[in-house]
Amino acid sequence: MESLHILIKGCIARDHKCQRAFYENYYGFALKTVFRYIYKYDKATDVVNDSFVKIFNSLEKFQPSKEKSDTEKILMGWMKRILINTAIDELRKQQTLPEIGELPEYIWEEIDRSQNADQKVLYKELICEIKRLPPSYRTVFNLFVIDGFSHNEIAGILGISDGTSKSALAKAKAQLKKFLENRFLERSYALHK
Amino acid sequence: MLYTNDDLNNLFKKAGKNYPLKTDNSNWDDVAAKLNKSASESFASKSLKVLKYTMVILLAGGSLIFYRFRSASDFDQNERKKNNNKTVANDTRKNLPSYSNTTKPSLGNVQFTNPIQSDVEKGKSGQAVYTFNLTPVNKLNSIAPAKEPQSASLSNEQSLNSNESLKLPSSEKQETQVLNDSRNEKVESGDQANGSLSKITKADSKLNEPADGTIRLNQNRDYRIYGTLFGGPEFSTVKFQQLDKPGYKIGVSLGYRMNKNVSLEVGLQREHLNFYSSGDYLDTTLLRIKPNTQIEDVTVSSKLTSVPVSLRYNFSSTSKGHFYASAGVNAVIITHSEQYQYSISKDGVPANISRSYSALTSSKYFSGVNFSAGFERDLSKCWSVKIESYYQTPVNNLGVGKLPVTSFGINVGISKNLK
Numbered sequence: 176m177e178s179l180h181i182l183i184k185g186c187i188a189r190d191h192k193c194q195r196a197f198y199e200n201y202y203g204f205a206l207k208t209v210f211r212y213i214y215k216y217d218k219a220t221d222v223v224n225d226s227f228v229k230i231f232n233s234l235e236k237f238q239p240s241k242e243k244s245d246t247e248k249i250l251m252g253w254m255k256r257i258l259i260n261t262a263i264d265e266l267r268k269q270q271t272l273p274e275i276g277e278l279p280e281y282i283w284e285e286i287d288r289s290q291n292a293d294q295k296v297l298y299k300e301l302i303c304e305i306k307r308l309p310p311s312y313r314t315v316f317n318l319f320v321i322d323g324f325s326h327n328e329i330a331g332i333l334g335i336s337d338g339t340s341k342s343a344l345a346k347a348k349a350q351l352k353k354f355l356e357n358r359f360l361e362r363s364y365a366l367h368k
Numbered sequence: 369m370l371y372t373n374d375d376l377n378n379l380f381k382k383a384g385k386n387y388p389l390k391t392d393n394s395n396w397d398d399v400a401a402k403l404n405k406s407a408s409e410s411f412a413s414k415s416l417k418v419l420k421y422t423m424v425i426l427l428a429g430g431s432l433i434f435y436r437f438r439s440a441s442d443f444d445q446n447e448r449k450k451n452n453n454k455t456v457a458n459d460t461r462k463n464l465p466s467y468s469n470t471t472k473p474s475l476g477n478v479q480f481t482n483p484i485q486s487d488v489e490k491g492k493s494g495q496a497v498y499t500f501n502l503t504p505v506n507k508l509n510s511i512a513p514a515k516e517p518q519s520a521s522l523s524n525e526q527s528l529n530s531n532e533s534l535k536l537p538s539s540e541k542q543e544t545q546v547l548n549d550s551r552n553e554k555v556e557s558g559d560q561a562n563g564s565l566s567k568i569t570k571a572d573s574k575l576n577e578p579a580d581g582t583i584r585l586n587q588n589r590d591y592r593i594y595g596t597l598f599g600g601p602e603f604s605t606v607k608f609q610q611l612d613k614p615g616y617k618i619g620v621s622l623g624y625r626m627n628k629n630v631s632l633e634v635g636l637q638r639e640h641l642n643f644y645s646s647g648d649y650l651d652t653t654l655l656r657i658k659p660n661t662q663i664e665d666v667t668v669s670s671k672l673t674s675v676p677v678s679l680r681y682n683f684s685s686t687s688k689g690h691f692y693a694s695a696g697v698n699a700v701i702i703t704h705s706e707q708y709q710y711s712i713s714k715d716g717v718p719a720n721i722s723r724s725y726s727a728l729t730s731s732k733y734f735s736g737v738n739f740s741a742g743f744e745r746d747l748s749k750c751w752s753v754k755i756e757s758y759y760q761t762p763v764n765n766l767g768v769g770k771l772p773v774t775s776f777g778i779n780v781g782i783s784k785n786l787k
Contacts, residue, residue, distance in 0.1 A: 188654060188725070194403070195396050203391035210389055220393060228402045284388035298383040305380070320377050321384035348376065355376075 179246055186234050198227055204251065205258050211317050212262040214306055216282040218269075219262075226261040230254055259322065263332065266310060278303060304354045308347050315340050316347035418700050418731055422636070422675055425699060429624060429634050591785035596621045596633075596754070598781030604643035606771050612667055615640040617777065623680070631680040633694070641670045641766075643773055647710075651770035655708070655723070664711040670767055675700040676738055689745035689752070698736040698760070706767050725768045735764035740779070750785045 182200075185193025205223045213219040237253055239246045286295050305313055314333065318324040319340070324332070329340045599618035603611055619637025626632060647663035657663065678696025685691075705726045712719050742756025760775040767773075 188723075189407075191400065195400075198396055198399055199394055202394040206391050207385070207387065207389055211384060220395070224395065224399045224402060227399050228406055231403060232406060282390055284390055286388055295386070295388045298387040301380060301383040302387040302389075316380075317384070320380050348373075351380070352376065 179250070180239065183234060183237070183239065183250075186231055189231075194231055197231075201251075201254065205254065208255055208258045208322075209262045211302065211305060211321065212259065212314060213265060214310075216278070218265070222262050222265050223258070225265075226254075226258045229257050229261060233257075255322065259318070260332070263314065266314065278306065300358070301351075304351060308350060312343045312347035312350070315343040316351075319344050320348075418673075418675075418702055421700055421733070425634055425675065425677060426622075429622075429632060432624065432632070590625075591750070591787065592625045593787040594623045594625070594631075594783050594785045596623065596635075596781045596783040598637075598754075598779045600777055600779040602639060602641065602775050602777040604641045604773050604775045606643055606645035606649055606773055608774070609646060610644050612642040612644045614777070615642045615669075617779065619676075621676070623783075629682045631682075633676075633678050633680055633696070635676045635678075637674055637676060639672050639674060639775075641668075641672070641773065641775065643668055643670075643771070645769070645771050649771055651765070653770075654725075654768045657710070657712070662713050664713055666711070666769065667709040668767065668769065668771070669707040671704045671706075672766075673702045673704065674698045674736075678738060678740070682744075689743055691741070691743050692756075693741040694739070694756075696738045697734050697763075698738065699734060701732045701735045701764075701766070703767050706769075708769065732764050732766075735766070736760050736762050742779070744783070752783045754781045754783060755779070756781075 182193050182197050186197050202223065205226060206219060209222050209226070210216065210219040213222055237250065240249050283299060284295075286292050286299075305316060308316060315329055318329045318332065319326065326337045326340045326344075329335075330337045333340070335343075597620050599616065601614040602617045603614050605611055617637055617639045619635050621633045621635030621637075623631045623633040644665065644667050646665050650663055650666060652663065675698070676696055677699045678694045680692050680694035682690045682692045705724065708723045708725065710721045710723070712721060738758060738760045740756045740758035742754055744752050744754040746752045756779050758775075758777060758779060762772045762774060765772050
């Protein structure tokens with residue numbers, strides 16, 4: 176944890192080595208966060224890089240916890256907020272552009288036959304299903320279910336009412352439940368067969 | 369229902385964290401380029417801010433200069449209007465007054481129908497010199513000796529202007545009058561004149577030289593605005609600890625003379641400071657120093673730009689120049705880059721490290737107070753050279769290490785009167 180504090184200080188002092196180490200360390204977390212909101216992978220990587228520029232420029236404002244062990248959690252929460260805000264800004268910019276085309280295979284890790292293989296396949300399918308949701312439903316679902324924002328906070332971030340947020344969430348959940356039920360039924364059918 | 373609401377939420381939470389996305393395509397170069405761009409944009413916006421402040425200062429200074437200049441010219445115009453009313457009655461150059469019959473010309477034997485401002489001053493030879501300042505008039509109506517009022521007159525179109533001065537030396541019987549007007553006409557009259565002008569010639573520059581029996585034309589122009597190019601070595605110290613190698617300062621300034629003694633100057637200068645400090649005075653908040661590292665001392669090399677504003681007072685004038693003193697503030701300081709050479713000790717092991725910092729601190733306003741004193745020698749009407757010693761004491765601390773840097777040195781400069 177002490178190394179994290181040193182890394183943060185280095186980033187504040189604009190040391191490029193520290194900044195690079197910080198970027199490499201948190202890139203995966205950042206991309207996984209942003210990709211849930213942004214449909215296209217290439218666009219998501221751009222948004223991640225833009226977010227890191229914002230993070231480095233405002234890292235002086237980050238206040239680490241006195242408990243050193245909590246610092247990383249707090250830092251990731253702080254970063255997540257910047258990543259999500261940047262992603263939502265990008266969504267606003269490309270609101271008129273249709274999200275077309277299937278997600279290419281090369282963006283996924285190769286899944287070997289380990290213990291978690293099935294789980295990983297399921298997770299991949301779930302994320303793909305989230306990405307098939309209309310952007311407004313997808314954003315509300317991500318914010319509420321995965322990132323843990325309240326409806327009040329979502330309303331503030333997206334500039335919508337609480338009711339609209341709740342309604343969007345309900346519709347998104349219904350669509351995802353349907354997908355899961357279909358998938359379960361398909362699996363059961365395949366096993367019985 | 370296969371999934372409860374909570375199950376669904378937990379499932380998607382886990383999926384959101386652990387889904388198998390490829391994350392090995394990080395592109396640091398792109399981020400570094402974006403960071404550099406944002407830093408340069410930030411510097412540009414800072415520069416713009418500084419430019420705005422400088423413009424405000426220059427505009428304020430310019431307005432002051434304009435106001436002073438205008439009020440001075442208004443005053444001149446009012447004076448001219450007053451003097452316009454002082455016309456001289458009747459006759460003209462055809463019948464100038466003859467002083468030949470009088471032993472000594474005096475105010476008593478020159479009569480004016482309208483009041484004319486007159487001064488009496490001592491000539492070089494100790495003789496009394498009567499100086500008449502005549503202002504633009506359409507007609508010089510009469511200059512008549514008391515005893516011969518009918519013969520003293522200057523005729524019709526000829527007129528005398530504001531800079532005209534008439535000196536009448538009271539020397540023996542030979543009197544000469546020279547009248548200079550804006551058209552540089554020279555008019556003399558003597559014993560032989562018998563009430564008329566003896567000569568009207570074009571005046572040349574020699575006429576402006578003071579000489580007995582001539583009318584002086586004062587053409588010394590008052591320059592109010594001047595520019596200066598200056599530079600010199602600069603020594604810097606923190607809390608008067610040891611001195612490091614000297615830096616330098618180079619800059620330009622624009623000055624406005626409010627009156628004979630007081631001037632306002634605004635400058636733009638580039639400084640390169642070198643200074644030493646013990647680690648005790650260093651603020652380590654922004655420094656990239658590992659914890660448990662003790663900084664013994666630091667040597668700093670710093671490049672910065674500043675905008676000094678000062679008020680200057682000329683307190684002692686000699687024939688070739690004048691001494692002056694000035695006081696002012698550093699209105700803006702922008703630190704461009706800093707090189708810190710640390711002597712550190714970690715767990716008792718000494719080491720030296722070096723760090724460079726650029727544009728880490730924002731511009732500072734009114735961060736120092738300047739005092740200077742020197743001598744300015746005139747080279748010609750327009751050009752002068754100056755040498756001054758200066759002392760600058762900090763109000764705000766300087767740079768990433770926030771050190772209270774005091775500077776002093778010598779400036780050598782060359783000034784030119786502009787307007």
